[in-house]
Amino acid sequence: MTGRRRSSPRPFSHAPAVAIASAVACTAVIASLLSGCGSLPGSGDPGEKEPVTVMTWAPEGTKATNMPGMPAMAQAYARWVNSRGGIRGHRLRVLTCNERNDTVAAAQCAQRAVDRGAVAVVGSYSQFGRSFMSPLEVKGVPFIGGYGASDEEFESPLSYPVNGGQASLLAGNGRQLAGNCTRVALVRPDTISGDQMPSLLNSGLHNGHRRSAEDIKAPEDGTDYTPQVTAALDRVGADPAVHGTAANGGKAPGSCVTAMLGDHTDAFFDSFRRLQEDSPRVHVASVLGSVSQSLVNRTGGRSGPLEGAYLTGWYPVASDPRWQPMRKVINDFAFGDNRIDPADQGVQTTWIAYTVLRALIEQLDDAGVEEITPHALQTTLDDGERAIGTGGLTPKLRWRETDMLAVQNFPRIVNGMVTYQVVRDGELVAAQDGFVNVTRTLERRDTDGEG
Template sequence: MRSRSAMAALAVGVTLALAACGSSDTTGNTTGKSTPAPATAGPKGSPVKLMSIVPLTTPTTNFPEQAGAAKAAVRALNKRGGINGHLVQIDVCDSKNDQAAGEACARKAVNGKYLAVVSAFSTAGGINAILEKGGIPSIGSSGVAGDGSDLTSKISFVYQPASTYSEAACPQLLKDSAKISKLGVVNYDIAAASRLGVLAGLGGKAAGVGTQEIKVAPTTSDYAPIVARVTDAGAQGVTTGLAEPSAISLIQAGGDKLSYCNAAGTISDANLVKLGPAAKNFYAVGAFPLFNQSAKYPELTRLQSELDADFAAGDKDAAKKLRHVTSTIGGWLAVQIVEQVGKKVTGDLTAKSLLAQLTKTKGLNVQLVPPLDFTKTNAVPGLTRLFNNTLLGQRWDPAKKTFYATGKTYDGQKILAAGAK
């Protein structure tokens, strides 16, 4: 399993030197050209194209399931007749988490007159500047671009706040669920991680929880001394911006005498299983409900049935073992937004007309996040294109080897505002 901590990826500055751009058809096969998704209905309009830009071939951070979810959503959309009679095609372009590769994908989208980019992920940056010049909307990016453009570009529509607000929400979650009064904040001793400590400090102030920041070298392997510093400071819990191997080492050193909180996906379920009882006090904040909450969120049932159908049709990226709450739901929702907003477009369905319709859309109900209002930008500086501030609390259950919802919901924007007073 790969680390899915966007903050950790930003902190350690993971990039690759190779630049390449491939595509994938709706059956998950790598190709060099667009391939339309099969349709049982018969759309009459000319096809429109979507692109998912995600890393697929890095040593650490790959998201085939995010692209898989988008492909499954497109297959189902075409079975419903497409968008206003237009068949939808989807390509997957490998960003390699590298700026040159991501920019190559963006140029392909512009030159190919794609309708939109859906569920992009790249910590390297550079993608949005090209899309902005081409007037192509980016819907549902992970919000982690190193240049900040995911959260500021006028063509970007982000609804995943966990990687942005997690350290701000963790103090309140651990206070509510683990009754802590002081929190250790363990981050890498590099400039890129400095904002994480600031967020945790604001969240701690808002929650009435003391915070003690401890910075470590990225090469640190022995976390026993770090845990000792945390406990010596009187902290009962920890939040981090560490990469997955480092976060695992910290939990192994601290065991169940501490509580832990991170953005959902910081540590994979497989590695939490390996941690055993040491992870019994592991909490997370996520943007989306858990797959086991389908009774409360019926759309989760439709999502998984569409993935099952796409997997049965031959797309290995839709496999159950790959599905992850954050990346899978995020990729699937992007296509739902394209469908709902695209159907409101009058006249030609183009990137320009879709972008214009997006910017005047409010009350958009995709059910797995609160209704979205794209007419109002976020009030937090640097987060203007983040349109969802809601975070959901989760706790790991070692016995059942899964997360369950704590029932607590947090508003990241309100936490930061309260902490800044």
């Protein structure tokens, strides 16, 4: 059954009043009772359009990976567009939900979105796609621009990803390391999601004619990774010539360790630093999301273990001027919310996802559609009459069947681009200009099993 055949209820016309991010307080006492705060949807001026309600969820305050910046970015975005009169006159209402890194909580967030009339879930993070996609599919609510942490985001006809998810990051990291490392160890979480990582990384390594990485499992919520560091160093060996070509003027490649443990990657590199102090250097690597500029700063900057690290991301480096519109919105409308780090890939993904939502609403308005429903959004996404630009942060995006890449197991990927970055003098910088297309690498991984 295709997504576009699903019908959806009229959005939230009888939804209960809830506390939402886009609520605007009165700034003055108005003597006349003809207008005021707290009016019901559609009860303003004669020309006022129905508000658009969406939801953004992410885990916060858990022992594993947390993404509090994603709902915070969504709230700032709503304040920004509403300060400008909304999106073509539609005020944006953002519901948020703590997904708690829990399968039950993920399903509850999705059901809450449906119950409260959300026309889409936008820019959210969850590993539990099987739990959250079902309630959305039942009501035909599209999932736009998720983080890409679950398989279902690249399988469900109601999902519209803006990046290539974990698959593209790992394949890209493998290709990046293939040019700099002869031996690689992968330290990854001992989870269902983690079980996919070795073959994805190996697809990139094999593309560069390197052998498969040593696979080292680790607890997702660990605080001391000494056993995993020891195992990684033992398996790849310690080559005194190992410093990588990008960081040391072209010396021969050698041993590398890449760690992808989300929020707990910092604990891994802390253990790594302590164990490698008296041994020859082994180069380190990771992906954006597991490593950030704030982590580089916390671990010692240019004198820390991440100096020279090879990193793969989805988007341009955080200092790229293409992020300036997002930074201005954060500066002007986040009101000092320290949950929002403009260099965080979750925050960046949320910005891009809401950019897509805004373009969709504008397309519907241009077509004379006044009521923004889940079905209207889904139909516009599936038809893809106009490609959606993101200011150069991604390629232009469409989700027609002809736009889907031929990546088995990930049939909804439409963007197979990644970027290569490196930590140089304590700063995350671009390792090369432009995007790297890993689509063919992913395709070969599917054809050849492990790469």
